[in-house]
Amino acid sequence: MSDQQEPRADRPVLNGLVALVAVAVGVGLILGLVAMVGSKVLGFGGDDGDAAADTTVRQSMYLPTPAKTDEPSGPLITLHTQDPDETDTSSTDSTDEPSDDPTAESTESESPKAGEISLQPLQTSVASGERIYFSGVYPGGEGAILRVQRWENGGWAEFPASVGVTNGTFSSYVFTGVGGLNRFRVVDSDSGTVSNEIRIQVG
The missing domain is CATH 2.60.40.10 (Immunoglobulins)
Structure with missing residues (x-):
């Protein structure tokens, strides 16, 4: 009778080990699934990163198509500008200095x-x-x-x-x-x- 009961005593231990292994496998599967879904949601995927990087590079290297511009048809005018200080100085000098033109003096006197x-x-x-x-x-x-x-x-x-x-x-x-x-x-x-x-x- 004792020999027949020993195997029965070992069976609950075996059942427990099987249950632990099953739980561990299930937890591992769940964690792996969660990790995979999280990486896709957060954009950590390798393919998406390469595609985004490729898109950025292409956009940064975009060159517009050159277009011919029309040349100006009007006359090109260069305006001569003069320093107002120089203008004032020249006008003052011309006023202060006496005229050496005898014709102007004779005309004025005559x-x-x-x-x-x-x-x-x-x-x-x-x-x-x-x-x-x-x-x-x-x-x-x-x-x-x-x-x-x-x-x-x-x-x-x-x-x-x-x-x-x-x-x-x-x-x-x-x-x-x-x-x-x-x-x-x-x-x-x-x-x-x-x-x-x-x-x-x-x-």
Whole structure:
């Protein structure tokens, strides 16, 4: 009877070992399945990583297709710019320094002022009996009658000629048979304003 009961006593131990192995295998399968699903969800898969890396490389190396651009049709203009300091300096220098141009000075000095008579001859020498043409400017002397005078015997004498002022200017002529250097001037009959004299060589 004792020999028949010993195998029965060992069977529960065997059953326990089988159960432990089964539980271990089941737990291992469950853990492996969980690990595989987690790696796919989190993107740890090798193939997906390589594909993503390949896509990134392709996108970073993308070159756009070159296109021909139209050349400008309008004129090319270059604007010259100048330093405002330099402009101010040059303008100041030009204002401060006196002008060396004698023409500008003579023009300014010869310009008659209001109420002054400026007289000039057409020529400085004529033949005896030839007309002596003259002209002048008389600002502010509109309508004035200017009498011609000639230098005779150390003084100014009336000459038988006169001229009227129109638009601030006048012109006329005289002639004389007196040879040599003749000096003439004109005088405003009303105001007594006297012009400069002109010298004409006659003969």
